[in-house]
Amino acid sequence: MKGEIEGITDDGIGVRVIDKNGFEHKIEMLFDGEIVYHHQKGYPDNPKERTNEEDESVAQARRFARYHVYREKGYDTVPNPDNPDRIAAVLLALIGLDDQQFDQYFGMLYEQMASHERADVAPVLDLPQEVYSEEFIVYKQNVYLEESLDAMQDQLTQPATEVFGEENLQEFLQETGDGLVAKARSLVGGGTDEDEDASEEPSIPEADLSIADVSGLDTMYSTPEGYKTIEGEDPVSREPDARIETLPMGYTREQFRYHVGHNLICQIRDCFISMGVEPPAQYRLLGHGKFKYSAKYRDFDFYPDYWDYEANIPGYSSPV
Incomplete structure (x- = not known):
């Protein structure tokens, strides 16, 4: 995928995208990312006449155009939960939490999730019994940061997805509990107990990102008629910066703390793949990220099975 900004007016931005099949897309959007014009000759104009792969190629071009404008010009053109930098910023905020703080925000999610398979953990949601009888359930929780996108960009010397390198991201994944916090502090400049070891650690620019709030739990489940969602309470009236699924x-x-970090890393992977772009090496990890993309990986044969821990995809590794 290649992008070129062709013009900026008082009304919006014009972008030229060459997709992975070599077709040109002319796209115009408002400063909030709303696309108001999209012309291309590579695929049928009527979505009903496109194959699944053709339709996905058109959607990838639109997602990539928004991301290209965001990265090149800084406009907030990517929906919050689909912006890999916002998700990476949430990951940065999470690694600074001690176990008690982490449980304060995500203990309810853990207890509800684990109650399905652990007799020593009680569910926290009063769900209809038929929901528990369904074969497929996904729990989702929104995460909101204190900082705006501008504040995130001001604090970090590079985009949030580039803060993590392949080595230090793997080190984070190998740490658990308060050991994760100690590792995080050493990597963001807080020092270690052994000064001689500190110089050997991969470095991450210092960031003071913090969680403002989290939502209650959404419960999505399958029925013969399709997927349904029981929504939890949400005290914040804006798009979340990330959504754990x-x-x-x-x-x-x-183990759950590790799992949350892994889920966010896989979501960052999904953001890039959904734009037709190969993710940076540190995010080429197998497993579940965003449900909507895991479903596509399962249902569309033109996508590899990124969701499957046991998939054999060159360049991708399994965390288990």
Whole structure:
């Protein structure tokens, strides 16, 4: 995918995109990312006449155009939960939490998720019994940062997705509990107990990002008529900076913290793939990220099975 900004007026931005099939797209959008014009000759104009792969190619070009404008000009043109830099910023905020703080925000999600498979954990949601009888359930929780996008960009010397390198991201994944916090502090400039070891650690620019709030839990489940969602309470009336999505799992609390980080990394992967772009090497990890993309990976044969821990995809690794 290649992008070129062709013009900026008082009304918006014009972008030229060459998609991965070599077709040209002329796209115009407002400063909030709303696309008001899209012309291309590579695929049928009527979405009903396109194959799934053709329709996805058109959608990828639109997502890439928004991302290109955001990265090149700084306009907030990408929907919050689909912006990989926002998700990476949430990941940065999470690694600074000690276990008690982490449980304060995400303990309810853990207990509901683990209650399906652990007799020692009670569910926190009063869901209809038929929901528990369904074969497929996804729990979702919105995460909101204190900082605006401008504040995030001001604090970091590079885009948030580039803050993590392949080595230090793997080190984060290998740490759990308060050990994760100690590792995080050493990497963001807080020092270590052994000064001689500190110089050998991969470095991450210092960031003071913090969680403002989290939502209650949304419960999405399958029925013969399709997917339905029971929405939880949400105290914030804006798009979240990230949305954790998890299947029921019988993890310990320590394992769950790792799982949340892994889910966010896979979501960053999904953001790039959904734009027709190969993710940076540190985000080429297998597993569940965003449900809507995991479903596409399963249903469309033109996508590899990125959601599958056991998939054999060159350049991608499994965390288990």
